[in-house]
Amino acid sequence: VSAMIDADDLARAAAALQCGQLVGMPTETVYGLAGDATDQQAVAAIFAAKGRPRFDPLIVHVADPEAAWNVAVRDPLAEILARTFWPGPLTLVLPRTEVIGDLVTAGLPTVAVRCPDHPLARALIRAAGRPLAAPSANRFGALSPTCAADVQGQLGPAVALVLDGGPCRVGLESTIVRTQPEPIILRPGGISREALEQALGRPVAVADRSGRAAALPPEAPGMLASHYAPRTPLVLRQGPWPGTADCALLAFTGQDLPTTAQAVEILDPEGRLERAACRLFAALRRLDASGAARIVAETVPDEGLGLAINDRLRRAAGMG
Ligand code: TXA
Ligand code: MG
Numbered sequence: 316v317s318a319m320i321d322a323d324d325l326a327r328a329a330a331a332l333q334c335g336q337l338v339g340m341p342t343e344t345v346y347g348l349a350g351d352a353t354d355q356q357a358v359a360a361i362f363a364a365k366g367r368p369r370f371d372p373l374i375v376h377v378a379d380p381e382a383a384w385n386v387a388v389r390d391p392l393a394e395i396l397a398r399t400f401w402p403g404p405l406t407l408v409l410p411r412t413e414v415i416g417d418l419v420t421a422g423l424p425t426v427a428v429r430c431p432d433h434p435l436a437r438a439l440i441r442a443a444g445r446p447l448a449a450p451s452a453n454r455f456g457a458l459s460p461t462c463a464a465d466v467q468g469q470l471g472p473a474v475a476l477v478l479d480g481g482p483c484r485v486g487l488e489s490t491i492v493r494t495q496p497e498p499i500i501l502r503p504g505g506i507s508r509e510a511l512e513q514a515l516g517r518p519v520a521v522a523d524r525s526g527r528a529a530a531l532p533p534e535a536p537g538m539l540a541s542h543y544a545p546r547t548p549l550v551l552r553q554g555p556w557p558g559t560a561d562c563a564l565l566a567f568t569g570q571d572l573p574t575t576a577q578a579v580e581i582l583d584p585e586g587r588l589e590r591a592a593c594r595l596f597a598a599l600r601r602l603d604a605s606g607a608a609r610i611v612a613e614t615v616p617d618e619g620l621g622l623a624i625n626d627r628l629r630r631a632a633g634m635g
Pocket of ligand 1: 346429
């Protein structure tokens with residue numbers, strides 16, 4: 316990819332960020348809507364562009380693992396995770412330093428920080444010379460964008476430009492981990508629970524809805540159940556085909572397909588969870604555009620990236 320970096324676009328994007336403007340930034344997980352994390356007006360512009368409530372804090376992105384400790388206070392577990400998984404699809408929630416203002420963190424004493432594994436993202440953060448706040452580059456509650464055209468379509472008017480880094484390798488968001496007082500996954504994502512446990516040599520819990528809510532500001536609980544959602548109503552498939560001919564199916568391996576459906580997407584015939592994760596949002600987007608009255612989605616095994624896939628499907632179904 317680095318051979319494809321367009322130096323003019325990169326310089327334009329960095330200059331725009333330094334002026335407080337927003338940029339569509341590719342990462343290995345999903346595209347981000349990036350702004351200067353140290354500029355309150357740029358951060359306010361991110362919330363406005365996304366239509367995102369200000370109680371929902373943003374992730375701060377750094378170019379190199381070491382730079383994370385300018386914005387966040389490390390602890391021994393965080394150091395192990397950073398060393399093992401950065402650059403990569405892991406976000407750490409840690410106490411913040413004074414570099415980070417109240418708006419980015421929605422007033423929380425903690426900040427979410429991540430070093431993305433994408434050469435264009437890291438080059439952009441370096442060129443801008445400051446940490447970048449970047450939520451996924453979608454309107455609030457909608458599906459995260461996994462290619463530059465998705466960002467242009469949803470947020471084109473809000474950004475100075477969208478850097479095109481190609482389709483996202485991981486395809487769903489980073490795993491969010493809080494290390495204190497005990498390590499806990501606040502959002503399953505591109506790094507599996509098993510990999511975290513292996514690195515730490517101890518069990519890692521996964522927060523349920525109340526645990527996630529407890530990590531957010533008091534205004535937030537209960538507000539974030541329906542998320543990552545297509546516009547078409549989505550239900551989870553349990554057992555035999557519950558749909559009618561005007562329903563669309565999101566299938567895992569394509570076993571047990573209905574004879575009539577408005578549209579069918581198969582995530583991976585061979586049942587590979589990483590492939591399925593990578594294709595999830597694009598498949599949902601196509602089903603959303605199929606004109607179906609309802610999307611019926613199959614869940615996948617709750618292991619590896621399956622935990623994150625099922626989390627997104629449950630939330631798309633409004634089941635938190
Ligand atoms: O892969 C990703 O993480 C992508 C790319 C662009 O890096 N970003 C992303 O950001 O998914 P966003 O804003 O869509 O989701 C960030 C989540 C929010 O749900 C927010 O509640 C949580 O991170 N979060 C942010 N700061 C937090 C904090 N201090 N404590 C707990 N949760 C936090
Ligand atoms: Mg998001």
